[in-house]
Amino acid sequence: MAAIPAATRKPQRELPLQESRALMRDHFTEHTGEKYNEGWAKLWEAGDFLPWDRMMPSPALPDTLDNHASVVGSAKLVLPDGTTRRKRALVPGCGRGVDVMLLQAYGYDVVGLEYSSKAVEACEVYAKETENEALYRIKDEKASKGSRVFVQGDFYADDWLEKAGLGEHGKEGVFELIYDYTFFCAMQPSMRPAWAKRMSTLLAPNPQANLICLEFPTTKAPNAGGPPFASPSKAYMEHLSHPGEDIPYSEEGEVRMQPFAESGPGALERVGHWQPADTHGIGKDADGNVADYISVWRHR
Numbered sequence: 689m690a691a692i693p694a695a696t697r698k699p700q701r702e703l704p705l706q707e708s709r710a711l712m713r714d715h716f717t718e719h720t721g722e723k724y725n726e727g728w729a730k731l732w733e734a735g736d737f738l739p740w741d742r743m744m745p746s747p748a749l750p751d752t753l754d755n756h757a758s759v760v761g762s763a764k765l766v767l768p769d770g771t772t773r774r775k776r777a778l779v780p781g782c783g784r785g786v787d788v789m790l791l792q793a794y795g796y797d798v799v800g801l802e803y804s805s806k807a808v809e810a811c812e813v814y815a816k817e818t819e820n821e822a823l824y825r826i827k828d829e830k831a832s833k834g835s836r837v838f839v840q841g842d843f844y845a846d847d848w849l850e851k852a853g854l855g856e857h858g859k860e861g862v863f864e865l866i867y868d869y870t871f872f873c874a875m876q877p878s879m880r881p882a883w884a885k886r887m888s889t890l891l892a893p894n895p896q897a898n899l900i901c902l903e904f905p906t907t908k909a910p911n912a913g914g915p916p917f918a919s920p921s922k923a924y925m926e927h928l929s930h931p932g933e934d935i936p937y938s939e940e941g942e943v944r945m946q947p948f949a950e951s952g953p954g955a956l957e958r959v960g961h962w963q964p965a966d967t968h969g970i971g972k973d974a975d976g977n978v979a980d981y982i983s984v985w986r987h988r
């Protein structure tokens with residue numbers, strides 16, 4: 689897959705990884721707590737330092753949809769009366785919207801959610817520029833593309849559901865697919881209980897609704913700060929097994945596993961866990977081996 693450049697993207701400050709991460713950390717040191725979302729909005733407004741923005745989906749997403757369909761299913765939802773409709777998908781913190789475009793090509797009706805209104809504008813421009821590119825062409829010739837809508841809102845609030853045209857579906861169990869790509873790692877660790885609770889609330893009941901998480905960065909030192917904050921598999925496991933609950937962390941920022949603790953209300957169950965065949969270079973080790981994981985979660 690080749691990245692598709694957006695004519696409107698500002699030239700980026702190209703920095704070595706360590707410098708780029710230090711700059712991100714310093715920026716967000718000034719935007720903690722209630723100012724955290726504004727920290728993201730400011731980066732989008734400046735537009736010249738978007739180090740996560742790779743202008744194309746991670747190859748891990750098509751690998752998951754094509755090669756792990758036995759776990760994640762397709763874009764078609766079969767209702768109890770035997771009729772079908774497209775699944776509704778959510779990409780929270782969708783950035784420039786590349787994953788929204790890909791899921792739409794796979795037949796999902798997709799909502800791309802962004803706190804930054806500048807990012808939403810960037811999504812609209814990118815979508816128009818790229819929708820006929822081979823990467824985003826319909827995947828199943830016998831079907832058609834799903835719909836897409838980009839909406840500004842805070843993942844933790846409800847108002848964007850209405851703005852996305854989903855008001856009639858209530859506030860719970862709205863999506864049959866949620867794709868978390870570099871959204872969990874974008875949250876300060878103190879926000880993770882709320883992240884897990886919100887995922888659990890928005891995900892439709894099993895068996896046809898999946899939360900897919902691309903786990904990244906899995907090898908970053910837990911005390912190295914962020915974003916991106918260290919996101920080993922056990923962090924997803926502990927938080928999604930206990931949505932809304934505080935999870936113990938060591939002083940070094942390491943998640944303490946509680947394998948015998950009963951799961952909490954709204955807990956999601958991991959139904960798949962593997963390393964994708966390919967991923968962006970940032971998710972590989974120095975030898976080019978994939979370090980990211982995909983995890984798939986459902987209500988019990």
Ligand SMILES: C[S@@+](CC[C@H](N)C(=O)[O-])C[C@H]1O[C@@H](n2cnc3c(N)ncnc32)[C@H](O)[C@@H]1O
Binds near residue numbers: 725
């Ligand atoms: C690390 S970036 C990843 C963007 C995109 N997933 C990608 O990989 O290109 C995280 C994104 O989440 C957005 N974001 C952060 N907090 C948010 C929130 N509470 N609600 C919605 N979007 C949020 C930021 O504006 C930012 O674009």
